[in-house]
Amino acid sequence: MSFEYAPAPESRAITTIKPKYGHFIGGKFVAGSKHFPTINPATEEVLSQIALAGKAEVDAAVKAARKAYTSTWSKTSGKERGKYLFRIARILQERAREFAVLETLDNGKPIRESRDTDIPLAAAHFFYHAGWADKLEYAGLGSSPKPLGVAGQIIPWNFPLLMLAWKVAPALATGNTVVLKPAESTSLTALLFAEVCQQAELPAGVVNIVTGDGTTGALIVNHPGIDKIAFTGSTEVGKIIARSVAPTKKSVTLELGGKGANIVFEDAAIDETVEGIIDGIFFNQGHVCCAGSRLLLQENIAEEVLHKLKKRMEKIRVGDPMDKNTDVGAINSKEQLAKIVDLAKVGDSEGGQRWSPAFELPKKGYWFAPTIFTGVTSAHRIAREEIFGPVLSVLTFRTPQEAIEKANNTPFGLSAGIWGEKGSRTLWAAQQLRAGVIWTNSFNKFDPTSPFGGYKESGWGREGGRHGLAAYLKSVSNEKGVM
Amino acid sequence: MKFYGLVDGSEASLKKYLKTLSGVDQVGANARAAMLSTRSIKTTSKRWAIDTAISMVDLTTLEGADTVGKVEAICSKAVRPDPTDSSVPSVGAICVYNDMVAVARKHLDLIGGKHVPVAAVSTAFPSGRASIEVKVLDTQDAIDAGSSEIDMVIDRGAFLEGRLIDVFNEIVTIRQVCGDKAHLKVIFETGELVTYDNVRKASFLAMAAGADFIKTSTGKIAPAATAPVVLVMLEAVRDFYEMTQKRIGVKPAGGIRNTKDAIKQLVLVNEVAGEEWLNSKLFRIGASALLNDLLMQRMKMDSGYYASPTYVSMD
Numbered sequence: 001m002s003f004e005y006a007p008a009p010e011s012r013a014i015t016t017i018k019p020k021y022g023h024f025i026g027g028k029f030v031a032g033s034k035h036f037p038t039i040n041p042a043t044e045e046v047l048s049q050i051a052l053a054g055k056a057e058v059d060a061a062v063k064a065a066r067k068a069y070t071s072t073w074s075k076t077s078g079k080e081r082g083k084y085l086f087r088i089a090r091i092l093q094e095r096a097r098e099f100a101v102l103e104t105l106d107n108g109k110p111i112r113e114s115r116d117t118d119i120p121l122a123a124a125h126f127f128y129h130a131g132w133a134d135k136l137e138y139a140g141l142g143s144s145p146k147p148l149g150v151a152g153q154i155i156p157w158n159f160p161l162l163m164l165a166w167k168v169a170p171a172l173a174t175g176n177t178v179v180l181k182p183a184e185s186t187s188l189t190a191l192l193f194a195e196v197c198q199q200a201e202l203p204a205g206v207v208n209i210v211t212g213d214g215t216t217g218a219l220i221v222n223h224p225g226i227d228k229i230a231f232t233g234s235t236e237v238g239k240i241i242a243r244s245v246a247p248t249k250k251s252v253t254l255e256l257g258g259k260g261a262n263i264v265f266e267d268a269a270i271d272e273t274v275e276g277i278i279d280g281i282f283f284n285q286g287h288v289c290c291a292g293s294r295l296l297l298q299e300n301i302a303e304e305v306l307h308k309l310k311k312r313m314e315k316i317r318v319g320d321p322m323d324k325n326t327d328v329g330a331i332n333s334k335e336q337l338a339k340i341v342d343l344a345k346v347g348d349s350e351g352g353q354r355w356s357p358a359f360e361l362p363k364k365g366y367w368f369a370p371t372i373f374t375g376v377t378s379a380h381r382i383a384r385e386e387i388f389g390p391v392l393s394v395l396t397f398r399t400p401q402e403a404i405e406k407a408n409n410t411p412f413g414l415s416a417g418i419w420g421e422k423g424s425r426t427l428w429a430a431q432q433l434r435a436g437v438i439w440t441n442s443f444n445k446f447d448p449t450s451p452f453g454g455y456k457e458s459g460w461g462r463e464g465g466r467h468g469l470a471a472y473l474k475s476v477s478n479e480k481g482v483m
Numbered sequence: 484m485k486f487y488g489l490v491d492g493s494e495a496s497l498k499k500y501l502k503t504l505s506g507v508d509q510v511g512a513n514a515r516a517a518m519l520s521t522r523s524i525k526t527t528s529k530r531w532a533i534d535t536a537i538s539m540v541d542l543t544t545l546e547g548a549d550t551v552g553k554v555e556a557i558c559s560k561a562v563r564p565d566p567t568d569s570s571v572p573s574v575g576a577i578c579v580y581n582d583m584v585a586v587a588r589k590h591l592d593l594i595g596g597k598h599v600p601v602a603a604v605s606t607a608f609p610s611g612r613a614s615i616e617v618k619v620l621d622t623q624d625a626i627d628a629g630s631s632e633i634d635m636v637i638d639r640g641a642f643l644e645g646r647l648i649d650v651f652n653e654i655v656t657i658r659q660v661c662g663d664k665a666h667l668k669v670i671f672e673t674g675e676l677v678t679y680d681n682v683r684k685a686s687f688l689a690m691a692a693g694a695d696f697i698k699t700s701t702g703k704i705a706p707a708a709t710a711p712v713v714l715v716m717l718e719a720v721r722d723f724y725e726m727t728q729k730r731i732g733v734k735p736a737g738g739i740r741n742t743k744d745a746i747k748q749l750v751l752v753n754e755v756a757g758e759e760w761l762n763s764k765l766f767r768i769g770a771s772a773l774l775n776d777l778l779m780q781r782m783k784m785d786s787g788y789y790a791s792p793t794y795v796s797m798d
Contacts, residue, residue, distance in 0.1 A: 003753040008523035272511025324523035421506050
């Protein structure tokens, strides 16, 4: 009498993966010199060979971006730029299924998430910024704000196309041109996006995409022809970038790691809170910089919440990311899996109690079962370091003040969640928390209108919303003073 | 133990009991229900779900225009939903107004449908606006006529006024009338209670008062059995089981018209309350048009083609 869901795999027929890719420079695809494989982390199947950009390719891309900036894009009116962005947004919607399938194959995330979250949000970012393109004088950055020039953008592997959209859409809307490098393990949707740029007839060189690893990233960061660096990734690399650009004129925005506190007060709506905890840490296999990876439970409800959380975790469907009913997919890479395994072992050795439902994980590919550690204290490494995987550290607190102190007791400050039905305490807590994004009675909700970014080691600057435009504009007031 | 030891029958104890309930966050409940509605149920699991859903249908006719002929017709349909295919299970029950109970019971027995129970809507259905004496007589009348399931409505006016003890006592009284002769389903009319907090509160109130089933709606008010409302009720029966070791059934009714909606309901049951609830003893779907869509989907799975509605009987 049990309701087993038969496999409901999404077809991969909609997408064609070429055996080998080059770079997208000056509006054209150019062959690469060296290549490395990109794999499907759920099966370890080699999907394609990705080009590794060296100095010559990065130089060419920067040159193309500069040329496009000087000769075309900086002279294109905001209204016209907006038209291109609207066009890109619509093409992303039209080709959404193709992008979703490709993203899931290359990244390992469940098709449900790439279909319902990543791709629609990527399109939404282009729509939103298309609207800003001809209204920048109202962004609060002076009456006549100016673009910075050529932006070097380096994005991570956890939301490949979405992070591309977060970077490319505001840069283009504000009149900058772009050299973008996707993460080495997830280049495919960026390369498909290059096709979209061609389809939208975006002027050549406005968007350039070079693929590669950290060495390519370093070439971009240190390139003298670049005016601005936008990076999303680890705090470790963020610090290297900050040091590299410090003696230069480059502007920089960094969106780095986090160790988000998800605070549950005694009057929280328990069932919805449990859903929020699940969303907070198991969404995208926990590969989320703003994940709610530290659960702070008020002691008098801790037992009830943990009981319900465990029951709920037993219902999580882990497995084939292409199956429409999968909730948690594959870990993106062998290296990331090793990191998660190591930190979980540290959790064991520090005396945390590890618990996970009995999942049957696939034999091939990179997998880590959704896991919680109870009995964690603020002194444990798994309460301090970003695991970037489906591992939740559970701590308790006695009073609201203690919850805030524990939540803020971290070098990070990207996100936090507050669960409770008492509005006055929620507002008080939100004011005390030192985190860039605070959700109340929800978690991991994103919208292009809302600025995103961190305090402390979680980064510099904001992306999205009016605040995000500031990262790509110089504040200039018209001398005639049209305010 | 009386009222499972949760309340002693006094207003104070009822208030205290209901105060222990955590609230329901509307946005979160809607999001959870929406997520579960994306489950993709195909091939063998779809086949299983269709047959399971058929066995859970409370095939209903609740019209002023009901006649003996109409009721006999749906009785035949209930016993053998698809006359050309004997592998189709009978439905969960027939649901009619009081005066049709005897007609339905007699006809079911006549055509080999002794296993199909007759449910009667009771307590001044659908509004519930009558004195308790009338409601008791109404219920007794249905049981005497052969009804083994009573679908009563709560007094929503009293509930919204805060006279929860009156609502509670009415359920207790009807429960006593039902005795061991009839199962009691308690209808909340969630479209009139409106908030999920109210749905949760009504669920725990009715379960403690002795309901065997909690039911969303009369079918006369919209919105009725929306996915989040059913979600909240399934969470309630799940939690109540943990408190008392007693499983209470859930019956969504109203607005579930096609196979897709029915399968979404089964997914909710499976992932919220658990598979113990996936049978007609603990889950029913109050519907009329739904059955034919289930039958047509079933035919399609066998033949690969969608049949014209003329290939299924209208009632």
